[in-house]
Amino acid sequence: MQLPHIDPVFFRIGPLEFRWYGLMYILGFMAAYFIILRRVRQRALPLSADDVADVIFNLAVGVILGGRLGYVVFYNASYYLANPLKVFAVWEGGMSFHGGLIGVILAGLLVSRKKGITFFTLADLCALTAPVGLGLGRLGNFINGELFGRVTDMPWGMVFREGGELPRHPSQLYEAILEGPVLFAILMIVGRKERPAGVEFWTFVAGYGLFRFIVEFFREPDSQLGFLLGPFSMGQLLSFPMFLLGVTMALIVTFRGRRAG
Template sequence: MTFPAIDPVFLRIGPLEMRWYGLMYILAFTAAYFIIGYAVKNRNISLSKDGVTDLVFAVAVGIIVGGRLGYILFYNLGYYLANPLKLLAVWEGGMSFHGGFAGAVISGILFCRKRKLNFLEIADIGFLTAPIGLMFGRIGNFINGELYGRVTDMHWGIVFPGGGNLPRHPSQLYESFLEGPATFLLIWLIWRGKRPAGSVLCGFIACYGMFRTIVEFYREPDQQIGYIAGIFSMGQMLSLPMFIAGTAMFIHLNRKTPPSLKGATST
């Protein structure tokens, strides 16, 4: 199967270009605003509409800054040390989920401290929206023809531009489904079950770590890194600990909290 000829730019107005990947970010943050707004009302958390907007903006900044720094540190530090002028060239690509995750957590903590809110409650609501953003982001990766999978003989394999003449796994679409709808369903059930504060966050960490670790077996490792210990990718080295830690924290949190307190929220 040949990769569909999708122009990464969906709109041109004079010298201005609007890319599908950028649109995916806009869609993700827009969806986050409405989901967070619904969840805040549902749980009677004292956060106004303006507060929701401020939260989404703060986390968006954390994701973008953290995602960029994470990519530089984890995936291509040598290149950026040799080319420091490229550090801010985000339009050329180079974002890391794990860095974005750290940036979102840090910005969320700072936001909650300033507003005197319970961080775990807000994190549960915020990360309820994360699978939506991941789904859109992976679709953007597919449209760009980047982060493709390993060579395969499966009939749905795709010949990607820049990936040689052999068909490869459309690993971006695997990730889009598993990190998106599949993860959302699981953590939504956790949220609807009114588990202790922090359960959705831990559930998301565990689900993402598990699904990313699995999909990495089908995804082509980063060329500048290759395999670690001859078998693992950098994505797996960062994601497997997330699965273990998220699972352990979820179990600990739900054992620690008495049933009568599960689902309790502050106002």
């Protein structure tokens, strides 16, 4: 199949361009606001609508700064060391989920102190919002025709403009489904019962790590890095420890909660 041509710019006003990928970020943050506000009210937490908006703003800053710096450090450090001003050229692309997660955690530590709630209470509130943003973001990657998969002979293989003439896995869609609705459903199930603070957050960490590790087997590795350890990419080397840490911590927190109960 040929990738359907979708203009990455959905609206223009003179020299200004509004892109689908940026719109996905906006929709993700908007969804996060309503999801967190609803969970705050369900759990009777001492946070107002203004507090939730402040949380979203801080986390958005953490996502953007962390995502950009993570890409610079993890995926193209030599290029940015030679061209340091390019670090600020965000319009040229280059964001890392793992850097964004670090940025969100740091922002969450600061805002949890400011709002007078524990970090893991806040992290659990926000965990359910992440699959929404991730799923939308991967759809944005698909529209842009970037981060495509490896060459395949499967009937749903797609020809991407930047990927040559051979059909490739639409790995953006694989990620959109697994990191989006599938992970969302898992977190919904986990969140139905009252659990010790941190379980939902660590479940998200484990789920993302596992799904990203799996999809990377179908995704074309970054051209400037290739494979780093045998058949494994940078994304897998960053994601597999997330899976192990998430599973371990979720079990520890759950076990401690049961003993305390």
